[in-house]
Amino acid sequence: MTAELLLTNVRPLGGEAIDLLAREGRIAAAGAGLSAGAGATVVDGGGRLLFPGFVDAHAHMDKTLLGLGWYRNEVGPTLIEKIENERALRRERGIDAYAQSSRQARLAIAAGTTHIRTFVDIDTEIGLGGFEGVQRMRDDFREALTIQVVAFPQSGMLARPGTVELMETALKNGAEVVGGLDPSMIDRDPAKHLDVIFGLAERYDADVDIHLHEPGELGAFSVELIAERTRALGWRGRVVISHAICLGGVEEAYLGRLIDLLLENDIVIMSHGPSGLRPVPSIKRLREAGVRMCTGNDGIRDAWGPLNMPDMLLRAFIIAYRNNLRRDDEIEMVLDIATHGGARVMGDAAYGLMPGCRADFVVVDGETHVEAVIERPQRWLVVKGGRIVARGGECLV
Ligand SMILES: [Zn+2]
Structure with missing residues (x-):
C-alpha cells in the first residue's frame, strides 16, 4: 500500500497554486496549506504545472x-x-x-x-x-x-x-x-x-x-x-x-x-x-x-x-x-x-484532479499548460495511484 504523498505548490492546469494530498491511492484533499501525517513523502512542486495523467x-x-x-x-x-x-x-x-x-x-x-x-x-x-x-x-x-x-x-x-x-x-x-x-x-x-x-x-x-x-x-x-x-x-x-x-x-x-x-x-x-x-x-x-x-x-x-x-x-x-x-x-x-x-x-470514473479521484497526475515546468504542449518539457514527476512512478523523465518501475 502506498503511504501518504503531499505535493505542495503546484498549479492545476496553470491556475492558482495549491497543495495536493494523496492517501491510499486517491486524492484525499486539494487546496492551500495542507499538511500530511508522519511518514508522508513531501514533494515541493515549486510552482510547476499539474496535469491529470x-x-x-x-x-x-x-x-x-x-x-x-x-x-x-x-x-x-x-x-x-x-x-x-x-x-x-x-x-x-x-x-x-x-x-x-x-x-x-x-x-x-x-x-x-x-x-x-x-x-x-x-x-x-x-x-x-x-x-x-x-x-x-x-x-x-x-x-x-x-x-x-x-x-x-x-x-x-x-x-x-x-x-x-x-x-x-x-x-x-x-x-x-x-x-x-x-x-x-x-x-x-x-x-x-x-x-x-x-x-x-x-x-x-x-x-x-x-x-x-x-x-x-x-x-x-x-x-x-x-x-x-x-x-x-x-x-x-x-x-x-x-x-x-x-x-x-x-x-x-x-x-x-x-x-x-x-x-x-x-x-x-x-x-x-x-x-x-x-x-x-x-x-x-x-x-x-x-x-x-x-x-x-x-x-x-x-x-x-x-x-x-x-x-x-x-x-x-x-x-x-x-x-x-x-x-x-x-x-x-x-x-x-x-x-x-x-x-x-476507458471507463475510469475516478479520473481527475478533484478529491476522491485516483491520484494519477503529472508535474512539469512551464508557465501555462498550453505552453507545455508547445515546449514539451521533461516530465518532472509522474504519480500513479499516489505512488511516484517517474521522476526527471526516468521511469522508476
Ligand atoms: Zn491503430
Missing part, C-alpha cells in the same frame, strides 16, 4: 520496434501492403510482444501517461501469442499504468477463418474491448463483419473500437452501419470509431447527418491528427457539435512508420498542428481530449 486511448504496444535498432521502412503505400509487410516482419524477426510492450510502457510512464488502451493483433498466424505477451506486461505494470486490451483482427476476420474463435478466447481471458477493422476494405462484407463484432460485444459485455480508414462515402456507409448496430444493441456510449477519416471527406450536409448519428448513439471518435494529404475529421467541428472524442499515439516506431512517439504532449501538438488550432482555448480543448476524453472512454 495523460490517456493514450489508441496504442499498439504489441508490435513496436522500439529498442530493436532502426527499422528501414520501404513498405508500399496501400493498407494491405502495410499489413502484409508487418506480418512478414513479425515472422522473420520474431517480435516478442511482452518485451516490446514493456519497453513502450516504461517510455509512456516516463512521459506522464497513466492510462493506455492498446489493440493487440490476433490472427491465425500469431494466434494469441501477442495477447498473452501483453497480458503479462499488463500484470507487471498494474500498479503503474491502467491498461485496457482490445482484441484486434488486424489481418481481417472473416477473410481468415479461425480468427473469430481466437478473439473469443482473448475476450474470455481478459480482453475488455472488441476491435474491428475497415469492414468493407478488409473483409469485403461490412454487414457481416459488424454483425460478428457486435455479436461478440453482446456475448462478452465488451465495448467496441473499430479502426475505420475507409475514405469518403464508403467510410460514411460504415459509420451508418456501426450506428445502426449500436442502437440495436443498446450500446450507446460504448463504441469508438478510430480514425474515421471519412468524416473529413464527405460533403457538409452528409457530415451533418453523420454527426447526428454519432450524437444519437454517443459514439466516440478517436483522432490522432494523422499524417498524409487526405482531409481529416475536424476536431473542432466534432467537439463543437458535442461529439465525444479521445486520442492516442497509435503505433509507435513500428512497421507502419517511424513518426509516432509515446508522448501525449507531442500528440496534442500534432493534433493542434494538423487541425490548424492556434488559440489557447483550442489547444486546451485538445488537452481535454488527451486526458478526460480518453479516461471516459
Whole structure:
C-alpha cells in the first residue's frame, strides 16, 4: 500500500497554486496549506504545472520496434501492403510482444501517461501469442499504468477463418474491448463483419473500437452501419470509431447527418491528427457539435512508420498542428481530449484532479499548460495511484 504523498505548490492546469494530498491511492484533499501525517513523502512542486495523467486511448504496444535498432521502412503505400509487410516482419524477426510492450510502457510512464488502451493483433498466424505477451506486461505494470486490451483482427476476420474463435478466447481471458477493422476494405462484407463484432460485444459485455480508414462515402456507409448496430444493441456510449477519416471527406450536409448519428448513439471518435494529404475529421467541428472524442499515439516506431512517439504532449501538438488550432482555448480543448476524453472512454470514473479521484497526475515546468504542449518539457514527476512512478523523465518501475 502506498503511504501518504503531499505535493505542495503546484498549479492545476496553470491556475492558482495549491497543495495536493494523496492517501491510499486517491486524492484525499486539494487546496492551500495542507499538511500530511508522519511518514508522508513531501514533494515541493515549486510552482510547476499539474496535469491529470495523460490517456493514450489508441496504442499498439504489441508490435513496436522500439529498442530493436532502426527499422528501414520501404513498405508500399496501400493498407494491405502495410499489413502484409508487418506480418512478414513479425515472422522473420520474431517480435516478442511482452518485451516490446514493456519497453513502450516504461517510455509512456516516463512521459506522464497513466492510462493506455492498446489493440493487440490476433490472427491465425500469431494466434494469441501477442495477447498473452501483453497480458503479462499488463500484470507487471498494474500498479503503474491502467491498461485496457482490445482484441484486434488486424489481418481481417472473416477473410481468415479461425480468427473469430481466437478473439473469443482473448475476450474470455481478459480482453475488455472488441476491435474491428475497415469492414468493407478488409473483409469485403461490412454487414457481416459488424454483425460478428457486435455479436461478440453482446456475448462478452465488451465495448467496441473499430479502426475505420475507409475514405469518403464508403467510410460514411460504415459509420451508418456501426450506428445502426449500436442502437440495436443498446450500446450507446460504448463504441469508438478510430480514425474515421471519412468524416473529413464527405460533403457538409452528409457530415451533418453523420454527426447526428454519432450524437444519437454517443459514439466516440478517436483522432490522432494523422499524417498524409487526405482531409481529416475536424476536431473542432466534432467537439463543437458535442461529439465525444479521445486520442492516442497509435503505433509507435513500428512497421507502419517511424513518426509516432509515446508522448501525449507531442500528440496534442500534432493534433493542434494538423487541425490548424492556434488559440489557447483550442489547444486546451485538445488537452481535454488527451486526458478526460480518453479516461471516459476507458471507463475510469475516478479520473481527475478533484478529491476522491485516483491520484494519477503529472508535474512539469512551464508557465501555462498550453505552453507545455508547445515546449514539451521533461516530465518532472509522474504519480500513479499516489505512488511516484517517474521522476526527471526516468521511469522508476
Ligand atoms: Zn491503430
